Amino acid sequence: MKRPWMAMTLAIVASTALAAAPALAKTTWKGNSVWPPKNHHSVGLVEFAEMVKKSTNGELEIVVETGGALGYKGPELLKVVRDGLLPLSDMLISGVAGDEKVFQIVTLPFLALDFQELRTLIDLCYPTFEKTAEKWGQKILYIAPWPGAGIWTKKKVTSLAEMKGLKTRTYDKNGALVMEAAGATPFALPFSEVYSSLQTGVIDSVLTSSPTAVDAKFWEVLSFYQPINITIATDMVNVNLNSFKKLPKNAQDELVKAGKEMEKRMWDMVAKLDREMVETCNKNGIQTVPPSKEFMADLTRITENIRAEWYNIAPPEAKAIYDQFRKKVGR
Numbered sequence: 112m113k114r115p116w117m118a119m120t121l122a123i124v125a126s127t128a129l130a131a132a133p134a135l136a137k138t139t140w141k142g143n144s145v146w147p148p149k150n151h152h153s154v155g156l157v158e159f160a161e162m163v164k165k166s167t168n169g170e171l172e173i174v175v176e177t178g179g180a181l182g183y184k185g186p187e188l189l190k191v192v193r194d195g196l197l198p199l200s201d202m203l204i205s206g207v208a209g210d211e212k213v214f215q216i217v218t219l220p221f222l223a224l225d226f227q228e229l230r231t232l233i234d235l236c237y238p239t240f241e242k243t244a245e246k247w248g249q250k251i252l253y254i255a256p257w258p259g260a261g262i263w264t265k266k267k268v269t270s271l272a273e274m275k276g277l278k279t280r281t282y283d284k285n286g287a288l289v290m291e292a293a294g295a296t297p298f299a300l301p302f303s304e305v306y307s308s309l310q311t312g313v314i315d316s317v318l319t320s321s322p323t324a325v326d327a328k329f330w331e332v333l334s335f336y337q338p339i340n341i342t343i344a345t346d347m348v349n350v351n352l353n354s355f356k357k358l359p360k361n362a363q364d365e366l367v368k369a370g371k372e373m374e375k376r377m378w379d380m381v382a383k384l385d386r387e388m389v390e391t392c393n394k395n396g397i398q399t400v401p402p403s404k405e406f407m408a409d410l411t412r413i414t415e416n417i418r419a420e421w422y423n424i425a426p427p428e429a430k431a432i433y434d435q436f437r438k439k440v441g442r
Contacts (some may be wrong), residue, residue, distance in 0.1 A: 254369030255377030259340035321388035
């Protein structure tokens with residue numbers, strides 16, 4: 112028979128043990144996107160964070176900061192995640208390709224001509240990209256595309272000859288090289304000056320994707336869209352390996368699982384987004400002019416030296432991917 116004082120002592124001990132028991136571990140990360148809040152990559156990253164929080168029962172929470180709010184501009188993000196300054200970030204692959212030549216394969220003009228070909232290219236790239244990311248102390252959680260870059264013009268363009276003389280706003284080095292090869296003049300204008308430059312005739316065309324065309328209301332100053340897909344840019348969402356390894360095994364598994372699911376959703380989302388944005392432009396008066404096989408063949412031919420120059424300095428693993436891709440698509 113327990114004495115009253117013994118029962119009281121046992122109750123106190125039990126109460127103390129419960130109070131000392133650790134609560135369920137929770138990890139909170141910052142997730143970074145340089146894109147505006149409504150951009151599809153920012154929207155996707157927020158959705159990904161919600162999936163992870165739900166699947167881990169709140170054990171891992173990713174607080175997404177968009178619009179470059181954390182102070183990083185983009186090209187440095189491979190180093191930033193490697194150094195643990197951010198546990199997780201979205202990054203434009205072409206934006207960090209200066210640090211790794213293998214990443215430059217996705218910047219080559221007229222390599223992947225549509226989303227299906229880009230998917231083929233990314234599937235071939237994945238093993239090498241993952242090894243490269245691991246070398247940089249990080250893990251790729253998912254890769255997602257942008258809509259392809261086409262030419263928005265005042266006059267209809269159906270051939271290489273009709274590109275000659277265009278005054279085109281471009282957004283990167285390869286785009287400028289393509290326009291020069293076609294006999295056009297590239298202009299590296301800030302986007303804030305594009306609309307007024309179209310109004311005043313400084314330029315008569317723009318190289319960009321469909322969401323940008325809608326944002327800028329191109330139908331007020333342009334009439335035609337040629338979806339030639341000079342390049343189809345891609346982003347990757349990477350996690351710092353040390354941060355990843357510190358997670359409990361179940362949280363690691365859920366993070367990887369959510370990445371695979373988000374990748375599928377993003378590819379579906381972007382293809383749908385591109386169609387919707389083009390339809391919006393069409394409804395407002397812009398005519399889509401699908402390029403002919405002959406036109407695309409000519410564009411591919413005149414930009415061969417751009418791809419060849421990269422190939423000559425590319426690492427062996429990148430050359431192997433390039434060769435495998437061309438074999439798969441029959442070009």
